[in-house]
Amino acid sequence: MKQTLFIALLFIFAACEDKVEDIYRYSRSVSQSKTYPVYLDMSDIGNIQVKSSMTPVAPFKIVANDKYYFVGEMMKGIHVYEKTGEHAVNYLCFIECKYLKAFDVIDNHLFCNNFIDLVVLDVSNPLQTVVAHRQKNYFNRFSSYASYWNISSEEGKGCIVDYQQEALSGIVTDEQPNLDFTEYDQLYGNLTTKDIPASWISDNPENDKPYLGIAKAGDDKIYTFGQYNSWAICSYQGGTFRFTEEDLWTNPPGNYNYAPPYYYNDAHPIRLINKDGILYILGSGNYSSRGYFDCIFYNTILVTYSNYFPDYMPVDITYIPSMHRFFTLFDDSIRSSLVSENIVYQNIQSYSDYKTIPGAVAITETQDKLITLGSVLSVSVPTPNDIQILKIYPDISGSCLLKEDNVLAVANRQGLFFYDISNLENITRIP
Secondary structure (H helix, E strand, C coil): CHHHHHHHHHHHHHHHHHHHHHHHHCEEEEEEEEEEEEEECCCCCCCCEEECCCCCCCEEEEEECCCEEEEEECCCEEEEEEEEECCEEEEEEEEECCCCCCEEEECCEEEEEECCEEEEEECCCHHHCEEEEEECCCCCCCCHHHHHHCCCEECCCEEEEEEEEEEEEEEEECCCCCCCCHHHHHHHCCEEECCCCHHHCCCCHHHCCCCCCCEEECCCEEEEECCCCCEEEEEEECCEEEEEEECCCCCCCCCCCCCCCCCCCCEEEEEEEEECCEEEEEEEECCCCCEEEEEECCCCCCCEEEEEECCCCCCEEEEEHHHCEEEEECCCEEEEEEECCCCCCCCEEEEEEEECCCCCCEEEEECCEEEEECCCEEEEEECCCCEEEEEEECCCCCCEEEEECCEEEEEECCEEEEEECCCCCCCEECC
């Protein structure tokens, strides 16, 4: 009996010893790390304020309604000029909208980008501008192979600015191989910063993410770039924001299919323009100075054209219907693109390059002639084979323009000015 009890006790002690060895063998002290995203706090960026004034530096766009002119300042906001008479204005205020890169107006509502958000501003009284609607993440929704256009973000938390790594030390076993980061999750799970990384902002912000464009088309619609193979079209009426994604490129006349013109795998859009019933997209190559333009005649029959420039970055563009030619402005030249009159083929038939006055930043057409604006204003006469300078106005300069019938509005560092262009050989300022 005693022998049997002794043997039993040996087995018990052996079992206990094995358990202790097993625990020791698979337990170890480790240090593990976990990465936590840092999100962008939009409270400062989204704070749109009205200020009494701001000195213009480099205006990039002019739009108008029946009471006001709105002059955009890249990455700053919008100067507001009140109409006090026929082509007479008074500087009213400055609407600060940080990271503004595109905007347009319909009646009393400004549609602006506010970084990645689309905001609709009620400017019926610009001195008391209010945000009528904010569509969050509107310019950060690209999908399919263009998803790399997006700024990294997380649903409900916003854009990811950076990552922070935290380390934790402790004992792990085969049954619990990971340390408990619950306390760290509570501390670091919602990190935020108000600072946008310097790498997100370049000297040419129109080339930076988010890639966007805003242009009024028709009387009450705003066109922007859609998620994929579409236009994003929105409006704001009766206190209601309406938004649709529409594919306008799949079924043009003829037996051809056209994807949206801004989806190139080696380029991205930098500007969306509406001129005389034509929507233009100007684009830039991702890794070089290459560029392109695409356009659609949206208010007539659906016709689209594309043009790729292997060595040039487009600055602005216009079209002379009588010549069936697009004239694309570059830093020191203008490129003429003859288009087919046959809407079925919709192709570019020939190209011509012309040297022009360096430093021009805007181009428009009137009376079958070209007006370029920069350090000077010039008027040129285009022909199928050449562009001849008609007259140069050294006293007129600016960084953007708006043509309304026979009046040209020009914005520069000194303000907003108007010129009578009914006689292109004698352009005069309207007092």
